[in-house]
Amino acid sequence: MELTGIESTVALVTGAARGIGAAVVETLAGAGAHVAAVDRDFEALATVVTKFGAEGFHVRGYPADVCDSEPVDALAGRVEDELGPIGILVNAAGVLHTGRVVELSDRQWDEVFSVNAGGVFHVSRAVARRMIPRRRGAIVTVASNAAGVPRTEMSAYAASKAASAQFTRCLGLELADYGIRCNIVSPGSTDTPMLRSMLGEGADTRQVVEGSPAAYRVGIPLRKLARPQDVAEAVAYLVSDQAGHVTMHDLYVDGGAALHV
Template structure:
C-alpha cells in the first residue's frame, strides 16, 4: 500500500482493531502505538519488533488534551514526522437511553469524540506546514443507523465522523486527506462483551427483529484485520483522491443505508 518510510500513529493500539491496524501498517511504516493500557501496548510493540518492524509504545489518555500534545511531540521527536494518523481508541457503554448515567455519557464522549478531536488537532497542526498527511477515524455503522441501547455510543461516533469530514474539508487545501472507516459487528473484546453466551456471534449474524437489527448478509462477523485492510487502503497513495469519505465495513448489515 506504499506506506514505506512513513510514520503512523495509531490510537487504541493495545487490542482489537487498533492492534490489527498497527500490524498491517507495520509492514511498511514505523508505528507509534498509543493506548492507555500499558500491558497490551508493550506486547504489541514487542511483537512488531520481533517481526522486524520499527515500533514504539506511548501511553496516554486521549481524553486529556495536554497528555495527547506531549505524546504527539514525543512521537515526532523519537520516530519522525507523523504521516498517518488512525483514530481507533473507543469505549462502549450499553444501556437504554433513559437509563444512561451522566458518567456513561461523559466517558463515552470523552474518549470517542473528544479523543478524536484532541489527537487529530495535535497531529493536523504539524501536518499542515508539511502539506502532507492522511487521517482515518474508525467510527461505526451505528453512527448512521440507530441501535437499541447504544444511544451514547452511536451519538459519539456520529459526532466524530462529522468532525473528521469537516476536518477533511478544511485540510484539503493542504493536501491532507481525512476519511472514516465504519465497521459493523467485529470480533473484538468489545463485541464479545455484548454476548450472553457462546452463541453470541450466530445471534448477531442472524439479526433480531425485536431489536430492529437486520443481521449480516455476508453471514460472518468482520475480523479486526478486515477493518485494518480498509484503513490501510485509505491512508495509502492508492487512495490519494479520496477524502471526506465514510467507508462502511459491515458485511452489508446496514444495507448500504449510510
C-alpha cells in the first residue's frame, strides 16, 4: 500500500537523534516530508541531520528540551516560520529509569514524567494551537506496551507512558471537531540504545524474547525484537491519508508480547 498525504508535509519529530525517533525521521523524510528533527542531545542530533541530508532528505535539526514549555512554544513558531505549517507531529522523545519503587529517587521519577508525559503535553499543545485554525493535522505519540501491562522495576516508565497515551486520547477527542487526528503507537521491546542500556553491556536479548516467569513477563510470540523501523512504519501509516478515519487508536507494535485485546 502506497501511503499518501506525507509528501511535502512539514513533520515535527521529537527524540529524533536516535532509536525510534531517528527511524521515524528517516521514514517520513523518505516519504517526502520536510522534517523538523528535535532533540536535546545537540551533537547526536547534528550527526543524524548530516547523515539524512547527505542522503538527499529534507531534514533540519532543532535542538530543544521538550521539558521546557516556553522554548517549546517558540520552537513550534520557528519551525513554521522556516519550514511552513506543521501538518504532522510525532512525540517520540523518551527517557527510562528502572528500579524497584522503594528504591527510585524523586529525581528519577520527576525526570521520567517530565520528558515522557510533560514533553508530550508541551509539544502537543504548542502544535495543536497552530493546527486548529487550519483544521487539519495528525499527531502520534510513541508510548509503550508497558502502559497497559505491569512491569517489575519499570513503574515510572510505565506510569508516564500510560499518562501520555491517555492524554493523547483526550487530545484526540478535543481536536476531532477540527479534523485533527491523534493516535498512539505502543512498541514492545525494540532494538534501540534504550533497550541495550536497560539490559546491560553484552546482555543476551534472547531473555527478552523468551520472557521471564520470575518477573511475570511474557515473552514475544513472534520470537524477535522489533526494529525501530517497524515502529516508524506504524507511525507513518497513522499520519497518512490511509488512516484518515482513525483517531484515538492505540496501535501495539510488540510482536504480541502484551497479549493485547
